[in-house]
Amino acid sequence: xxxxxxxxxxxxxxxxxxxxxxxxxxxxxxxxxxxxxxxxxxxxxxxxxxxxxxxxxxxxxxxxxxxxxxxxxxxxxxxxxxxxxxxxxxxxxxxxxxxxxxxxxxxxxxxxxxxxxxxxxxxxxxxxxxxxxxxxxxxxxxxxxxxxxxxxxxxxxxxxxxxxxxxxxxxxxxxxxxxxxxxxxxxxxxxxxxxxxxxxxxxxxxxxxxxxxxxxxxxxxxxxxxxxxxxxxxxxxxxxxxxxxxxxxxxxxxxxxxxxxxxxxxxxxxxxxxxxxxxxxxxxxxxxxxxxxxxxxxxxxxxxxxxxxxxxxxxxxxxxxxxxxxxxxxxxxxxxxxxxxxxxxxxxxxxxxxxxxxxxxxxxxxxxxxxxxxxxxxxxxxxxxxxxxxxxxxxxxxxxxxxxxxxxxxxxxxxxxxxxxxxxxxxxxxxxxxxxxxxxxxxxxxxxxxxxxxxxxxxxxxxxxxxxxxxxxxxxxxxxxxxxxxxxxxxxxxxxxxxxxxxxxxxxxxxxxxxxxxxxxxxxxxxxxxxxxxxxxxxxxxxxxxxxxxxxxxxxxxxxxxxxxxxx
Numbered sequence: 001x002x003x004x005x006x007x008x009x010x011x012x013x014x015x016x017x018x019x020x021x022x023x024x025x026x027x028x029x030x031x032x033x034x035x036x037x038x039x040x041x042x043x044x045x046x047x048x049x050x051x052x053x054x055x056x057x058x059x060x061x062x063x064x065x066x067x068x069x070x071x072x073x074x075x076x077x078x079x080x081x082x083x084x085x086x087x088x089x090x091x092x093x094x095x096x097x098x099x100x101x102x103x104x105x106x107x108x109x110x111x112x113x114x115x116x117x118x119x120x121x122x123x124x125x126x127x128x129x130x131x132x133x134x135x136x137x138x139x140x141x142x143x144x145x146x147x148x149x150x151x152x153x154x155x156x157x158x159x160x161x162x163x164x165x166x167x168x169x170x171x172x173x174x175x176x177x178x179x180x181x182x183x184x185x186x187x188x189x190x191x192x193x194x195x196x197x198x199x200x201x202x203x204x205x206x207x208x209x210x211x212x213x214x215x216x217x218x219x220x221x222x223x224x225x226x227x228x229x230x231x232x233x234x235x236x237x238x239x240x241x242x243x244x245x246x247x248x249x250x251x252x253x254x255x256x257x258x259x260x261x262x263x264x265x266x267x268x269x270x271x272x273x274x275x276x277x278x279x280x281x282x283x284x285x286x287x288x289x290x291x292x293x294x295x296x297x298x299x300x301x302x303x304x305x306x307x308x309x310x311x312x313x314x315x316x317x318x319x320x321x322x323x324x325x326x327x328x329x330x331x332x333x334x335x336x337x338x339x340x341x342x343x344x345x346x347x348x349x350x351x352x353x354x355x356x357x358x359x360x361x362x363x364x365x366x367x368x369x370x371x372x373x374x375x376x377x378x379x380x381x382x383x384x385x386x387x388x389x390x391x392x393x394x395x396x397x398x399x400x401x402x403x404x405x406x407x408x409x410x411x412x413x414x415x416x417x418x419x420x421x422x423x424x425x426x427x428x429x430x431x432x433x434x435x436x437x438x439x440x441x442x443x444x445x446x447x448x449x450x451x452x453x454x455x456x457x458x459x460x461x462x463x464x465x466x467x468x469x470x471x472x473x474x475x476x477x478x479x480x481x482x483x484x485x486x487x488x489x490x491x492x493x494x495x496x497x498x499x500x501x502x503x504x505x506x507x508x509x510x511x512x513x514x515x516x517x518x519x520x521x522x523x524x525x526x527x528x529x530x531x532x533x534x535x536x537x538x539x540x541x542x543x544x545x546x547x548x549x550x551x552x553x554x555x556x557x558x559x560x561x562x563x564x565x566x567x568x
Contacts (some may be wrong), residue, residue: 013037013038013058013059013116014037014038014039014040014055014056014057014058015032015037015038015039015040015057015058015059015060015061015112016039016040016041016042016048016051016052016055016057016059016060016061016062016074017029017032017039017040017041017042017060017061017062018041018042018043018044018045018047018048018051018060018061018062018063018066019043019062019063019066019079020043020044020063020065020066021063022043024079024101024102025041025043027102027105028061028105028108029041030105031105031106031108031109032061032108032109032112034105034109035109035112035113037058037112040055040057042066044066045066045068045069045070048060048062048066048070049069049070049071052071052072052074056074057072057074058074058075058116058119059074059075059076059077059112059115059116059119060072060074060075060076060077061077061079061108061112062076062077062078062079063078063079063101064078064079064080064081064084064086064087064090065087067090067092070092072094073094074094075094075095075096075097075115075116075118075119076092076094076095076096076097077096077097077098077099077111077112077115078090078092078096078097078098078099079099079100079101079103080098080099080100080101081100081101082100095115095118095119095122096115097111097114097115099111129286132163132286132287132290133290135159135162135163136159136163136290136291136293136294138159139155139156139159139160139163139294140293140294140297142155142159143155143156143294143297143298143301144297144301146301146305147301147304147305147308147309148305149179149180149182149301149302149305149306149309150182150184152182152298152301152302152305153171153173153182153183153184153298153302154184154186156169156171156184156272156294156295156298157169157170157171157184157185157186157272158186159294160186160272160274160291160294161186161187161188161274164274164281164287165188166188166274166275166276166281167187167188167191167254167275167276167277167278168185168186168187168188168191168193168194168251168254168273168274168275168277169185169186169272169273169274169275170183170184170185170186170194170199170251170272170273170275171183171184171185171262171270171271171272171273171298172184172205172270172271173262173269173270173302174202174205174206174209174268174269174270176269178264178269178303178306179269179270179299179302179303179306180302180305180306180309182270182302191277194251194275197252198251198252198253199251199252199273200250205271206268206271208259208261208271209259209261209262209263209268209269209270209271210261210267210268212259212260212261212268212271213261213262213263213267213268216292217261218258218259218260218261218283218288218291218292219250219258219259220256220257220258220259220281220283221250221256221257221259250273250275251273251275253277254275254276254277255276255277255278255279255280255281256275256276256279256280256281257273257274257275257276258273258274258275258281258283258291259271259272259273260272260273260274260291260292260295261295262295262296262298262299262302263299264299264300264303269299269302269303270299270302272291272295272298274291343383343387347380347383347384347387350380351380351381351384354373354376354377354380357373403446403449403537404446404447404448405444405445405446406444406445406446406447407442407443407444408442408443408444408445408447408450409440409441409442410437410440410441410442410443410475410487410489410558411436411437411440411441411475412440413447413450413451413454414434414437414454414473414475414489415434416451417451417454417455417458418432418434418458418473420455421455421458421459421462424459424462425462425471428462428465428467429467429468430462430465430467430468430469430470430471431469431470431471432458432462432471432473433470433471433472433473434473434474435472435473435474435475437475439477441475441477441487441560442560443487443538443558443559443560445538445558446534446538449534449537449538450534450538452530452531452534453531453534453535453556454473454489454491454556456527456528456530456531457491457531457554457556458471458473458491459527460527460528460554461491461492461493461495461552461554464493464495464496464497464552465493465494465495465496465551466495466496469493469494469495470493470494471491471492471493472490472491472492472493473489473490473491473492474489474490474492475487475488475489475490476488477560484559484560484561485559485560485561486557486558486559486560487557487558487559487560488555488556488557488558489555489556489558490553490554490555490556491553491554491556492551492552492553492554493551493552493553494550494551495551495552496548496549497546497547497548497549497550497551497552498544498546498548498552499548500548503544503546506528506544507528507529507532507542507544508529509526509529528544535556535558538558538559539558539559540556540557540558540559541556541557542554542555542556542557543555543557
């Protein structure tokens with residue numbers, strides 16, 4: 001029995017009817033016009049093509065014999081003779097349907113309406129899908145626009161809630177090193193928020209997320225599913241939710257719940273619940289795909305925000321450490337400066353009185369008294385040197401204006417240092433040999449500080465060279481590859497040397513090599529640190545080469561160009 005003629009919209013829709021049979025054409029035109037359609041008729045293929053080029057047809061009703069070369073985007077209802085193989089084999093492109101001829105007017109109208117409705121539904125579905133993609137694209141854009149994890153979660157739950165007209169949406173992350181612990185919820189206007197009792201506990205939620213993430217699935221549950229024989233009452237889109245393990249059934253008292261896992265790699269890190277309280281909701285594959293895509297963006301955003309937050313915390317902690325170190329360094333510098341000042345004043349008096357005692361003694365006392373005085377003088381001088389070293393350390397890096405640059409003859413400076421230290425070397429039975437300098441180079445330097453550099457190096461060599469040893473001091477000038485001219489001074493000894501493990505630390509303040517400690521060789525570990533700082537202030541560099549048990553060579557390179565020295 002033919003279906004009743006459906007109601008047609010009051011707005012006329014255009015239908016093009018084409019049939020070579022004049023009687024059948026007239027009947028079909030009359031039936032469609034009677035149903036409210038605007039109809040244009042054609043009796044051949046050429047007329048049909050002309051009409052389609054002039055009119056936007058909601059549908060085309062055409063005899064199968066007229067379809068050759070037909071080019072139309074309108075849906076096509078084909079009239080076929082079931083006894084004619086040529087007509088039944090016709091497969092026109094696009095959306096089409098077939099109806100036998102002759103057909104009743106009622107059947108023709110119904111099939112035409114059904115075809116137009118099918119196209120309208122598909123168009124509406126595509127428009128809805130496009131609108132859905134656009135709405136969720138905006139949600140993903142909002143997620144990518146922020147590094148605040150709570151804001152990311154808020155954008156997701158609010159975006160899902162408004163897009164799908166849900167009653168409740170909840171996002172939660174689990175205890176995980178990849179993301180912060182976040183909970184965000186959204187409820188439709190007028191609805192009370194969900195309580196914790198309405199939701200699966202954390203273990204159940206995590207188990208559900210793990211199961212779904214492992215299968216790349218979502219889980220949709222309806223209120224009636226609780227009576228299903230399968231534990232948990234869940235239906236996973238795209239496959240089973242788990243291998244024999246029951247997922248959480250969803251939100252209590254909800255007509256339907258959708259569970260969407262969030263994860264990265266091989267494990268989940270959170271879950272999103274979307275609930276409808278009044279009626280079940282059927283989810284299309286397109287909707288589920290888009291939801292999973294946004295959930296993936298949210299997971300990526302949360303991971304990224306957590307990394308950025310962790311890095312910022314590390315940077316902040318490092319800044320606090322640096323600030324504390326700066327405060328400690330300043331306290332150390334202030335302490336050294338204060339101690340040096342407090343020590344220098346009484347020491348100056350002690351040294352002055354010792355000089356007076358030695359000069360005012362008219363009669364030589366016993367050898368024992370003079371020996372004791374010599375010990376006091378030597379130790380006083382040693383204490384004065386230590387104070388000077390500490391003062392140099394306390395001034396390190398504070399004020400370059402303390403340097404007084406004048407032209408200095410390097411060879412003359414080395415001769416002065418060697419002459420001052422030969423008595424000490426003689427006491428140690430160590431020879432100091434200064435190689436003659438054919439051309440004594442002149443450098444721009446602070447003469448007092450330069451003497452301190454070579455005094456530290458030669459006195460170190462004396463301390464670490466055993467009796468009978470030899471110290472050689474030599475200098476030369478040369479041009480570097482870039483055209484700059486340099487003076488190089490080498491202080492070499494055949495003393496106890498430094499191990500390869502310790503040589504990198506010799507310029508560290510207060511550092512002393514293990515053989516110096518074990519040999520009870522006096523020193524503070526400040527000499528080389530101060531020496532390196534003075535050389536660097538002059539634009540030069542210092543290097544150490546040593547072999548344990550065979551000796552040490554210290555090389556100082558200083559620029560001969562005045563401009564180069566001043567720029568450094």
